[in-house]
Amino acid sequence: MTVRAAVIEAPGRPPAVVDREPPDATPEQVPVEVTAAPITPLDLLCASGTSYFGVPVTPYVPGIQGVGTLDGRPVWFPTTAGMAPGDGSMAALAAVLRADLVPLPDGADPVLVAALGLSAVAAHMALTWRGELTAGEQVVVLGAGGVVGQAAVQLARAGGARRVVAGARSAAGQDRAKQAGADAVVALDTDDVTELTARFEAACDGPVDLVLDPLFGAPAAAAARTLRPGGRLVNLGSSAGETCPIDSSTLRSRSLRLLGYTNNALTPEQRGAALRIVAEHAARGALTVAHEIVPLDDVAAAWQRQASGAAAGRIVLVP
The missing domain is CATH 3.90.180.10 (Medium-chain alcohol dehydrogenases, catalytic domain)
Structure with missing residues (x-):
């Protein structure tokens, strides 16, 4: 055989x-x-x-x-x-x-669960475990055209976020962010931090509580400027750059929390529990x-x- x-x-x-x-x-x-x-x-x-x-x-x-x-x-x-x-x-x-x-729960599409997989686990755990998302908060999701970002937009909504603003670099990514249910989508087609900050401020309803960041680089620096005092930025990737020009005055004046996330830090039990949550959302038609x-x-x-x-x-x- x-x-x-x-x-x-x-x-x-x-x-x-x-x-x-x-x-x-x-x-x-x-x-x-x-x-x-x-x-x-x-x-x-x-x-x-x-x-x-x-x-x-x-x-x-x-x-x-x-x-x-x-x-x-x-x-x-x-x-x-x-x-x-x-x-x-x-x-x-x-x-x-x-x-x-x-x-997997009954009714879960195996192809969709495979597509979501560890990317959606990362989105869920970065929002809830590291980001400590609570109901009523405003969330910015960077890289929202990718699998992590698309999942994060939907999972933030499921977690009670009052407003979810997405950022994506390509036109196709911006379309996917809209389809995921973002309240507003910001084009990340420039590395000008001042310009990106203005775009985020226009799209957000006041100061932001939590930024989910798979990109780093200029988009993360701009999104950090929209955070409220004590706001959190959770980084889980660097597809826009290995370094990020976050200025010291923004970081210190608002006592911001910059947090790192990796799936490698999860125990098998944490990973399994998160995957089951992802699969249950998918089975209900609430995550794709x-x-x-x-x-x-x-x-x-x-x-x-x-x-x-x-x-x-x-x-x-x-x-």
Whole structure:
């Protein structure tokens, strides 16, 4: 018996689909029949060989997360593919640590849950755990055209935010932010902090309580200027820049709280609980993100489209 799988033969090259032996499972692992596997930014980074995890051992099956079935029940699961030796989710069958499995609620679309996955977990935990969102607060979500940002707009609303203002760089991202339900959308098409600050101030209803920031750089500096005294900015990415020109006077005069967030700080129990919340929102129709479904056999072209930004949303591979 063989199974279809996407395999990275060498760092920097897209995966190719091959027939290979089923994965060997340790006593702590179980075989999961994969129904949906997303192509995420971390998958692309790890496979490039330039991540802080180092050059991956090849060949390997990529896919740091997926959705599948075990004994007929739908489950979500993580892997360490590309970060440590071993295979991931982009195959018909995956060997997964039993302790890492997260049962999904009835009615949850496996493709949508795969598209949301750890990105939505990050949005939820950055808002609630690190950001301490409370009902009635005004929230700014940067990078709202991406999966984290789209999820954050909807999750902030579900958490009781009175107003959610989104920022996105591209026209397509701005459209996705609107579709996610943002009350106002700010174009982040300049690095002029003064100009961006004026745009945020015009879009916001007075001082902001919380900024969710997957971008850093000029957008974060501008959004920080809209925060009320004691306001919070939670950073969970740097796609707009590794440094940020937040001025000392803004930081000190308002006693702002700048907080960092990473999913790597979560315990398995925290991650599983957050994923279940995300899946429950999705099952109720209260949470979605732009995504597209691609057959596993077309992974090479899909991989390149996701890497180049040409995809219409998060690509999810299906058998």
